[in-house]
Amino acid sequence: MHTIISIVGKSGSGKTTLLERLITALKERGYKVGIVKHSHHGNDLDTAHKDTWRYTKAGSEFSAINSLDHLAIYRRIDSYFDPREVSDFVLWDYDIILTEGFKGSPYPKIEVYNSKLGKDLLTPIDQLLAVVSEEPLDIAVPRFKRDDVTAIADLIETTMKEANGRDDVNVIINGKPLDLTDEEQERLEQALLAVLPEKENNGSLKNVHISLRRKA
Numbered sequence: 001m002h003t004i005i006s007i008v009g010k011s012g013s014g015k016t017t018l019l020e021r022l023i024t025a026l027k028e029r030g031y032k033v034g035i036v037k038h039s040h041h042g043n044d045l046d047t048a049h050k051d052t053w054r055y056t057k058a059g060s061e062f063s064a065i066n067s068l069d070h071l072a073i074y075r076r077i078d079s080y081f082d083p084r085e086v087s088d089f090v091l092w093d094y095d096i097i098l099t100e101g102f103k104g105s106p107y108p109k110i111e112v113y114n115s116k117l118g119k120d121l122l123t124p125i126d127q128l129l130a131v132v133s134e135e136p137l138d139i140a141v142p143r144f145k146r147d148d149v150t151a152i153a154d155l156i157e158t159t160m161k162e163a164n165g166r167d168d169v170n171v172i173i174n175g176k177p178l179d180l181t182d183e184e185q186e187r188l189e190q191a192l193l194a195v196l197p198e199k200e201n202n203g204s205l206k207n208v209h210i211s212l213r214r215k216a
Helices: 015-028 051-058 083-090 149-163 182-195
Strands: 003-009 033-037 062-066 071-075 096-100 109-112 128-132
Touching: 003 015, 003 083, 003 149, 015 033, 015 096, 015 109, 015 149, 033 083, 083 096, 096 149, 109 149, 128 149
Parallel strands: 003 096, 003 109, 033 096, 109 128
Antiparallel strands: 062 071
């Protein structure tokens, strides 16, 4: 499954700026990065009288806007999607998922800290990978300054490699991931590889996405 790391911090701490720099650093290393942002505001994308708003008002559960250089997806949901659910839904082809926010999630976190915004950290120590702060802190995790982007990217890369010891085999049924044992994942992987072209993509097969939709 994807490695998910959350960049958290109080409003105004510099999360977005750090994320921008991390995306660039990880992309330069050859990684495909997906971002999931937490928002407390409804209708951030689906603003009144825009096309997607009109489609939603008409009853559509899902809208997509596809232009020459980007794809925007709007899907009506009843509650917050966890970053893992977003990953299963649309980000399956990415190497690493970074989130902005989701401080209440169980995923490992890098916290951007500024004592002027409050003395306490947001993150429990058992979920904390590192802190980004210009100020010394008495903590049992690495502390980086804001310009230490290379070192922070190194930490993320190491975390990815430790988490991804084997190939990912994910099965999503009706939008929910199926919990497979290691043996079941290996058997399914071998079955898929047995029926796929051996020289697909010049022998470098990185991702396979198979969808089955049964008729009622």
